[in-house]
Amino acid sequence: MNKRPLILVTNDDGITAPGIRKLIDVMKSIGDVVVVAPDSPQSGMGHAITVDSTLTVDQIKADGEQLEYKCSGTPADCVKLGIRQVLKRKPDLCVSGINHGSNASVNVIYSGTMSAAIEAGIEGIPAIGFSLLDYSWDANFDNLVEDIKKITMNVLENGLPEGIVLNVNFPNSQNGFEGIKICRQAKGNWVETFDKRVNPMGKEYYWLSGKFENMDKGEDTDIWALDNNYISVVPTQFDMTAHHFIQQLNNWDL
């Protein structure tokens, strides 16, 4: 690539989150950065888009010279608005994150971070979602910088095939990582416990809570990699067809 790449940065924790501030810093060392990110946290938004209400986009100056826009919508809205309304040309890359918390295994389905990357992928833009397995607001993102650069440069140089984006998760380690592992999404789910409470008016309500359960013993999964202090990289597609089951379905009495 001869000229500096144009990089769209977004996330789901909101434009003021430390994770996206660090990602912006890293991307400024690689290319020209435009930020379009939610004005408030959007965790657990999955691939939601805003169809029944209005959207606003406001230019702000957060911490420097680069253009930043805060958007009232979801991460997927941010990418759509970024591409169609804010940017003058199609970006060379879209990065989302760094998410405060895991998007490994089935979390990819619920993830606003990954929905932004996938939305860019649908538009034919190479895209990466970055997440750190630390939910705290003051998580330390410093030791992720070199690996984020390396993965990003690889994507810019090699490109990504149509229909594929990368889901990158970092283990929560302050002492460096074992390396980078290409993985598949582990089979797992959340076992929810709904915490039932009673409000001051006597009405019952719930808080969604739960525990992730890994049901996958494979050593080629993202959960295995993260448990063993590797950075996991899962190539993620949005053709959700179970191609291998089509032939069998054709034998049904339909």
Add this chain to the structure above:
Amino acid sequence: MNKRPLILVTNDDGITAPGIRKLIDVMKSIGDVVVVAPDSPQSGMGHAITVDSTLTVDQIKADGEQLEYKCSGTPADCVKLGIRQVLKRKPDLCVSGINHGSNASVNVIYSGTMSAAIEAGIEGIPAIGFSLLDYSWDANFDNLVEDIKKITMNVLENGLPEGIVLNVNFPNSQNGFEGIKICRQAKGNWVETFDKRVNPMGKEYYWLSGKFENMDKGEDTDIWALDNNYISVVPTQFDMTAHHFIQQLNNWDL
């Protein structure tokens, strides 16, 4: 199956939508029905879940003897709450819909209807999302009944492999269908146009609008089937790993 199956019914248009009322009717002829559905429309919610606010579930009597619960959350929340909190045992089937509008091609990604089916699939429950290519509230669902029954009975008799749910779309036809076609998800996207307006206070805002573009000429896709008056059935998985790209990624300089 010796005894009547227990069927969880949900949707994303809300518990009062004609589409779910029709689906409830059909399912009552097949098994014991419990409804847990959003108390308001949730279109475009993708696989959103409610993590940062509270949830309520209220039992109602909508139009008969069967148990119905309206829930303040998303379609995925409804399934989680239905399984963990409302139902006494794991249901034998979860059906979602009938959606007022298409969930073919890339729409599966944005679909609240399909997120409910996928959530059930993650829990190991056979699940089907039904959609009709008619967005109007007074769409006619009558001529879908026999095919919904046929597909549902097939799922109850044959089961579905772990990790796979069905995405069923009906063409908007009042004169019957050519038949049922097993398909793959067509490659397509939405070309958005943001309708920019100015509010009474002088501030700009947007409405998300757009046009679906099919980029797939294959005759084995859901879009082709629907364009040719077939009912499309796409086996849909939530392992989003692009397995075919893992080997190539291992050759990168990471």
